[in-house]
Amino acid sequence: xxxxxxxxxxxxxxxxxxxxxxxxxxxxxxxxxxxxxxxxxxxxxxxxxxxxxxxxxxxxxxxxxxxxxxxxxxxxxxxxxxxxxxxxxxxxxxxxxxxxxxxxxxxxxxxxxxxxxxx
Amino acid sequence: xxxxxxxxxxxxxxxxxxxxxxxxxxxxxxxxxxxxxxxxxxxxxxxxxxxxxxxxxxxxxxxxxxxxxxxxxxxxxxxxxxxxxxxxxxxxxxxxxxxxxxxxxxxxxxxxxxxxxxxxxxxxxxxxxx
Numbered sequence: 001x002x003x004x005x006x007x008x009x010x011x012x013x014x015x016x017x018x019x020x021x022x023x024x025x026x027x028x029x030x031x032x033x034x035x036x037x038x039x040x041x042x043x044x045x046x047x048x049x050x051x052x053x054x055x056x057x058x059x060x061x062x063x064x065x066x067x068x069x070x071x072x073x074x075x076x077x078x079x080x081x082x083x084x085x086x087x088x089x090x091x092x093x094x095x096x097x098x099x100x101x102x103x104x105x106x107x108x109x110x111x112x113x114x115x116x117x118x119x
Numbered sequence: 120x121x122x123x124x125x126x127x128x129x130x131x132x133x134x135x136x137x138x139x140x141x142x143x144x145x146x147x148x149x150x151x152x153x154x155x156x157x158x159x160x161x162x163x164x165x166x167x168x169x170x171x172x173x174x175x176x177x178x179x180x181x182x183x184x185x186x187x188x189x190x191x192x193x194x195x196x197x198x199x200x201x202x203x204x205x206x207x208x209x210x211x212x213x214x215x216x217x218x219x220x221x222x223x224x225x226x227x228x229x230x231x232x233x234x235x236x237x238x239x240x241x242x243x244x245x246x247x248x249x
Contacts, residue, residue: 005138010126013189017122039201050206060138067196069134072193
């Protein structure tokens, strides 16, 4: 099972790398849009999958694996500290609040919609 | 291509390790300790890795990217953090949800700051040979 989660996570991490390159190319890296987009999208999809209760295998491969590896906490936390380090307090506050608050709201939305697929 | 391969290998290891820790660390009181530990540890390591140029400059670039984006990036996770907090809120476990959120966010910031600080101290050393 751990290997299945690992396979999914490898795919998720590669997706995060490619999307980060693409978004950074579009909007630059002054504000961490890429990580925000990835973490919000991943929270929504994991909420959906969790609400849906699709079974153990898909939950491990797609949930723990792909979406777990796609989203990342360490980069979020590091970017937040770097914004504070650069004394960009407004950017740090907005990035932190939108990531955490938005992640919770989208997870709730995903759980709600996912429950409708059950049965 | 080397970057992609490094990310795939390290991502596999990071994701497997996260799953394994989730299985072996007891949840006991219902508090998601394993994910707190994973995210805090990973935040410290990634911050350190990102600033330890004196060391990482000696490695192939693919190794640094593989370990950071793949390994630590896939080891830590944001989606499970969001969904777990939301699930605690749904069960009206307000206290548990608040503590989980606060410990993850502020603990993560402290660990990241500590990682950066350690790497910057390292940077000042005259020379490091490994």
